[in-house]
Amino acid sequence: MQVDHICLIHFRNYDKLDFIPHQRANVIVGRNAQGKSALLEALYFLSTSKSHRTNRDSELIQLGSEYARASANVRRETRPDITIEIALSRVQGKSCLIDNKKKNRLPDFVGQLNVVIFSSFDVEMVRGEPALRRRFLDLELSQISAHYLYALSRYRRTLEQRNRALKLVNIGQAHLKTLEPLDQLLATYGASVMVKRGEFLAKLNITAQEAYRGLAAGNEMLEVNYKPCVPMAGGGPEEVMRSLLNGLAEKRDVDIVRGSTSIGPHRDDVEMRINGVGVRDYASQGQQRSTALALKLAEAMIVRESVGESPVLLLDDVCAELDMQRRSGALAFAARGFQSFVTTTSLEELPVGVLGEVGVFEVSAGAVTQL
Amino acid sequence: MRFAKPLAKLVAEFEKLPGIGPKSAQRLAFHILRISDDQARALAEAVLDVKERIKTCPVCFNFTDQELCEICADPERDHSLLCVVAEPRDVAAVEKTNEYRGLYHVLGGVISPMDGIGPDALRIQELFARLADGTVREVILATNPTIEGDTTAMYIAREIRSTFGDNVRVTRIAHGMPVGSDMDYADQATLIHALQWRREI
Numbered sequence: 155m156q157v158d159h160i161c162l163i164h165f166r167n168y169d170k171l172d173f174i175p176h177q178r179a180n181v182i183v184g185r186n187a188q189g190k191s192a193l194l195e196a197l198y199f200l201s202t203s204k205s206h207r208t209n210r211d212s213e214l215i216q217l218g219s220e221y222a223r224a225s226a227n228v229r230r231e232t233r234p235d236i237t238i239e240i241a242l243s244r245v246q247g248k249s250c251l252i253d254n255k256k257k258n259r260l261p262d263f264v265g266q267l268n269v270v271i272f273s274s275f276d277v278e279m280v281r282g283e284p285a286l287r288r289r290f291l292d293l294e295l296s297q298i299s300a301h302y303l304y305a306l307s308r309y310r311r312t313l314e315q316r317n318r319a320l321k322l323v324n325i326g327q328a329h330l331k332t333l334e335p336l337d338q339l340l341a342t343y344g345a346s347v348m349v350k351r352g353e354f355l356a357k358l359n360i361t362a363q364e365a366y367r368g369l370a371a372g373n374e375m376l377e378v379n380y381k382p383c384v385p386m387a388g389g390g391p392e393e394v395m396r397s398l399l400n401g402l403a404e405k406r407d408v409d410i411v412r413g414s415t416s417i418g419p420h421r422d423d424v425e426m427r428i429n430g431v432g433v434r435d436y437a438s439q440g441q442q443r444s445t446a447l448a449l450k451l452a453e454a455m456i457v458r459e460s461v462g463e464s465p466v467l468l469l470d471d472v473c474a475e476l477d478m479q480r481r482s483g484a485l486a487f488a489a490r491g492f493q494s495f496v497t498t499t500s501l502e503e504l505p506v507g508v509l510g511e512v513g514v515f516e517v518s519a520g521a522v523t524q525l
Numbered sequence: 526m527r528f529a530k531p532l533a534k535l536v537a538e539f540e541k542l543p544g545i546g547p548k549s550a551q552r553l554a555f556h557i558l559r560i561s562d563d564q565a566r567a568l569a570e571a572v573l574d575v576k577e578r579i580k581t582c583p584v585c586f587n588f589t590d591q592e593l594c595e596i597c598a599d600p601e602r603d604h605s606l607l608c609v610v611a612e613p614r615d616v617a618a619v620e621k622t623n624e625y626r627g628l629y630h631v632l633g634g635v636i637s638p639m640d641g642i643g644p645d646a647l648r649i650q651e652l653f654a655r656l657a658d659g660t661v662r663e664v665i666l667a668t669n670p671t672i673e674g675d676t677t678a679m680y681i682a683r684e685i686r687s688t689f690g691d692n693v694r695v696t697r698i699a700h701g702m703p704v705g706s707d708m709d710y711a712d713q714a715t716l717i718h719a720l721q722w723r724r725e726i
């Protein structure tokens with residue numbers, strides 16, 4: 155799929171932008187804080203309804219403005235073309251529109267424009283806390299599976315209710331029986347979430363191995379493994395549900411005292427190893443960066459396979475994160491049939507030739523000009 | 526702009542109503558000023574009337590102006606069938622379909638620990654008192670398909686099974702597609718829900 159027109163109004167430092175990108179590769183060059191990343195952020199925002207840099211939507215609205223608007227025309231191969239738009243207002247919040255029709259439910263909006271982004275945050279995902287890796291799983295799976303997004307949101311709501319019920323039971327204000335249906339629901343939706351994560355990570359493992367080989371020198375081998383909160387046995391929804399129910403029952407007393415649920419996919423993790431050694435704790439920075447990039451490129455392949463067309467690739471400031479060899483690897487990958495947006499502070503540092511057909515644009519103080 | 530006192534008071538009262546913001550409240554108040562005295566009196570009387578005469582049915586807890594509500598009092602209806610709903614408005618919704626001929630039981634809410642609502646805050650004891658004499662053979666749980674509605678349905682289903690065993694059949698209403706909607710991507714969440722629940726209860 156391709157974005158063939160981007161409009162921004164009062165978005166970050168863009169007062170008003172009308173931008174027609176190149177169908178294939180777009181190299182966006184500019185000094186820091188000129189709006190390079192904000193352009194990629196806008197595309198990511200249109201895809202997921204969230205920013206990858208902040209949890210607060212209001213930060214996306216230009217200082218001194220009351221509202222912001224981002225829209226893009228998306229040309230798609232297997233589905234009809236669409237215009238996708240998000241309007242943000244400091245007072246009225248967020249509206250997500252497709253072809254000018256407001257979508258009130260997230261599953262009706264997310265996944266219409268597919269993007270895969272690589273930025274410094276992804277390196278954090280490799281070396282940081284498990285929550286960052288779960289966030290990665292949630293974001294990626296939400297894009298390719300409406301079922302996942304649904305099960306996840308139901309799971310979260312059930313978890314909130316159960317945690318509150320635990321606290322009430324602890325102070326004698328609720329009966330133990332109240333927990334039973336909540337355990338059942340938590341296990342049902344938790345199992346859906348975990349089965350999908352398991353399937354996704356099995357695929358990601360194979361694809362990331364291949365992507366990693368294209369990035370790293372020598373014969374390093376990357377492995378990506380799911381570390382579920384409970385044993386998944388045969389791996390079917392029923393077995394996982396039973397496994398979760400057992401876990402919840404076992405930990406019930408502890409959970410009541412703590413007032414929180416200690417078993418469930420909200421405690422999952424993903425383990426990455428290079429030649430059998432843990433990437434998070436023992437790998438070099440270069441290996442960690444290659445791992446993060448390999449995961450993202452693998453994700454792009456998986457999205458392509460499950461959606462049936464190529465997602466838009468967003469590579470934010472690859473020069474800061476990757477050495478020359480890995481930059482070449484990343485750009486060579488992008489040239490394999492993706493529309494891409496690559497930001498850099500300097501053209502010399504980027505092996506632009508690898509990209510093939512390319513449009514080069516300069517961003518300065520919220521304005522984009524073709525070079 | 527500041528309104529004359531009686532007008533300001535009316536605007537303030539309208540603003541207390543659910544879903545009415547300051548603008549709508551003003552529009553309604555100005556509308557009242559324009560209508561005839563008779564119309565205004567009819568409206569005021571209807572408001573007072575509803576407060577004086579509408580009570581809850583002592584059996585099903587639906588709203589009624591009778592001692593016993595019309596549905597409970599109707600001998601033509603199937604007294605062996607009981608549809609459990611959260612609110613009186615859900616009774617109206619099921620009645621509108623003209624498909625259901627049994628009786629109702631209004632719980633007065635759903636279980637939601639986050640809102641401090643447990644089973645004891647609902648009319649679940651009253652439900653079990655109704656089931657005790659053996660007239661009711663089937664209970665249809667028709668709470669909404671939210672987490673709270675599902676929690677409530679599952680809670681009641683378990684309790685009925687442990688108290689009455691196989692003597693009372695328990696089913697969960699098939700929350701399906703809204704009428705007239707096409708089964709495209711927009712309805713995926715509903716579809717998935719239906720699938721998720723297909724073997725449940």
Ligand SMILES: [Zn+2]
Nearest residue numbers: 582585594597
């Ligand atoms: Zn009644």
